Amino acid sequence: MARSSSLLYLDGVSVSFDGFKALNELSLTIAPGEMRAIIGPNGAGKTTMMDVITGKTRPDSGEVFFNGTVDLTGEDEASIAELGIGRKFQKPTVFESHTVWDNLELALKAPRGPFATLFHVISGGEKKRVEYLLDLIRLGSKRHELAANLSHGQKQWLEIGMLLAQDPKLLLVDEPAAGMTDAETAETAELLKDIANDHSVVVVEHDMVFVRSLGVKVTVLHEGSVLAEGSLDHVSADERVVEVYLGR
Amino acid sequence: MMSSFLFRAMDARAGIFLAIMAAVIVLVPAGNLLMPEGSTFHVPNYAVTLMGKYLTYALLALAVDLVWGYCGILSLGHAAFFALGGYAMGMYLMRQIGTRGVYGDPILPDFMVFLNWGELPWYWYGFDMFWFAALMVLLVPGVLAFVFGWFAFRSRVTGVYLSIITQALTYALLLAFFRNDMGFGGNNGLTDFKDILGFDIQADTTRAGLFAASGLALVVCFLICRAITRSKLGKVLVAVRDAESRTRFLGYRVEHYKLFVWTLSAMMAGIAGALYVPQVGIINPGEFAPANSIEVVIWVAVGGRGTLVGAVLGAVLVNFAKTWFTAALPDIWLFALGGLFVVVTLFLPKGIVGTLSQGWTALRQRKVSEDFEAGSDQPPSQAPQSPASPANVSPKKSASTVPADADPQPAE
Ligand SMILES: Nc1ncnc2c1ncn2[C@@H]1O[C@H](COP(=O)(O)OP(=O)(O)O)[C@@H](O)[C@H]1O
Numbered sequence A: 001m002a003r004s005s006s007l008l009y010l011d012g013v014s015v016s017f018d019g020f021k022a023l024n025e026l027s028l029t030i031a032p033g034e035m036r037a038i039i040g041p042n043g044a045g046k047t048t049m050m051d052v053i054t055g056k057t058r059p060d061s062g063e064v065f066f067n068g069t070v071d072l073t074g075e076d077e078a079s080i081a082e083l084g085i086g087r088k089f090q091k092p093t094v095f096e097s098h099t100v101w102d103n104l105e106l107a108l109k110a111p112r113g114p115f116a117t118l119f120h121v122i123s124g125g126e127k128k129r130v131e132y133l134l135d136l137i138r139l140g141s142k143r144h145e146l147a148a149n150l151s152h153g154q155k156q157w158l159e160i161g162m163l164l165a166q167d168p169k170l171l172l173v174d175e176p177a178a179g180m181t182d183a184e185t186a187e188t189a190e191l192l193k194d195i196a197n198d199h200s201v202v203v204v205e206h207d208m209v210f211v212r213s214l215g216v217k218v219t220v221l222h223e224g225s226v227l228a229e230g231s232l233d234h235v236s237a238d239e240r241v242v243e244v245y246l247g248r
Numbered sequence B: 001m002m003s004s005f006l007f008r009a010m011d012a013r014a015g016i017f018l019a020i021m022a023a024v025i026v027l028v029p030a031g032n033l034l035m036p037e038g039s040t041f042h043v044p045n046y047a048v049t050l051m052g053k054y055l056t057y058a059l060l061a062l063a064v065d066l067v068w069g070y071c072g073i074l075s076l077g078h079a080a081f082f083a084l085g086g087y088a089m090g091m092y093l094m095r096q097i098g099t100r101g102v103y104g105d106p107i108l109p110d111f112m113v114f115l116n117w118g119e120l121p122w123y124w125y126g127f128d129m130f131w132f133a134a135l136m137v138l139l140v141p142g143v144l145a146f147v148f149g150w151f152a153f154r155s156r157v158t159g160v161y162l163s164i165i166t167q168a169l170t171y172a173l174l175l176a177f178f179r180n181d182m183g184f185g186g187n188n189g190l191t192d193f194k195d196i197l198g199f200d201i202q203a204d205t206t207r208a209g210l211f212a213a214s215g216l217a218l219v220v221c222f223l224i225c226r227a228i229t230r231s232k233l234g235k236v237l238v239a240v241r242d243a244e245s246r247t248r249f250l251g252y253r254v255e256h257y258k259l260f261v262w263t264l265s266a267m268m269a270g271i272a273g274a275l276y277v278p279q280v281g282i283i284n285p286g287e288f289a290p291a292n293s294i295e296v297v298i299w300v301a302v303g304g305r306g307t308l309v310g311a312v313l314g315a316v317l318v319n320f321a322k323t324w325f326t327a328a329l330p331d332i333w334l335f336a337l338g339g340l341f342v343v344v345t346l347f348l349p350k351g352i353v354g355t356l357s358q359g360w361t362a363l364r365q366r367k368v369s370e371d372f373e374a375g376s377d378q379p380p381s382q383a384p385q386s387p388a389s390p391a392n393v394s395p396k397k398s399a400s401t402v403p404a405d406a407d408p409q410p411a412e
């Protein structure tokens, strides 16, 4: 796909840590409105790829473009978030000494400057939005609870809620089902499919049942580059994919 | 907008604090000026000055709590901003002396005559006017903090490294102010003040007035800190304290937030120093000593970090103890202070106020649970924490859930 018509465009991206290539000439394109699953063994570079997209890590070489025109390698985390890229971390990170409500309020799309927040008074519209999200992530009864008191799965959901509160164009979701029960995993897949109706989503996950239930195009990452791409059935039939997964 | 901003500062805890402060501000000067000596209600002169000094320390502690307790910036250099505010005030007081100095020079302070300086250095211009000095009390610490913070926060210096460079900052200033050719009186500093705004600085009424001014400054700064920490900005600060990198990924420009509170806090420390100097009658480079800044952090830790009221309480209590110790057992004080810090760190990690409000929350939680069992339709999870009080909130220790402590957690 051409860069101009893409939402996210990575071309020849390399990142090395002390000589070790975490990403090796990685190229990947996400179309507007698309949902994409990324799989790959541990250490394949999935999280590093998200670090590059969100400005946490600068690539040694290669191009990263958002919306076809915005060069992300020149921006920092805050401006990339403002551009409309939201991220859920592999290890759930919520603000533990804030309540569930405050976590969502902080994430809500609103002016981010210190003076704007200093004089901010929560509006009726914002309250409605937080209520809606609380409902969606099923934490309505926990709204006044500190995030520290949530279970692991609830934290994952809260973080997804925070991601939605930002109302980003593109959501990067890193291992959302990690540490969840089967029932929770199934619910999370449903939630993500819902979200994908009006957002572009890139989701990294190990759980094949989960990936299958998403029913979307899959990219297999291995040693920092794309090994295979296509439907889950297509990539599972690929010998090299079977090898990296079984030969571990 | 402004009214809702100030309105936010008020609640029961702030109310209690303000009531106590109002009583102190009225009763101490009244007891000193109106009650005859020998009366049980008479407040002796030395006590007014001493308590006035505690109030300025309390304001310094409040400033440290704003950056440390709410934003996680452990400043070990706040005494530098305090001393700079003090020097700005001291320069005004020096220029009020006029011909009453030992050498009787109408313009030059005594130490400059002594050093055979021919004329006033340019940076002493304007300090004969109170409004100018008052402006400098805010601007000098504010600008220094802004420049320091601009570089430190932009290059993402955090944690221990930041603490170390704040120590270096105050130490560098200590060395600089010791030098005679800096033009601030060198080793001896600035002293022998005569009057302030035309009032005799030794007079009982002036001392009472300075006491009241210190109390008022503390109250105003407390309300400002309170309004800030309870606003959405305050919530962002706590978010930065607990998970800085996560806050960035939400689109908040963390360095701007840090710079804002850091600069504000330095200006508050400057005000504290400016009120301190006329009450103790001297400012010298010793105020920049790195140990002073560390002591302030101990006051805040003792009182309860991230509670504001705790910073004030800690400063007053520890300094009261210090006054007592240095009179009764002077050799022991430093050991006592160190010991106190260890005890608080080990047994009262949330400080006095933090621990008290945690106990209060637990009690309320139990009460709500009982009501719930008794048939109220309010589920117990609804009540325990007020969403508006960000910092000292601690996971409730109820029987059913075993909460993880709200430790800072880095975003991966
Ligand atoms: N900050 C870092 N410093 C050094 N090595 C790193 C760093 N981040 C990731 N790596 C290495 O890069 C490789 C890819 O890691 P990661 O992107 O986390 O993999 P994945 O998310 O696919 O499991 C791993 O071998 C990891 O050890």
Ligand SMILES: [Mg+2]
Pocket: A046, A047, A048, A090
């Ligand atoms: Mg990973």
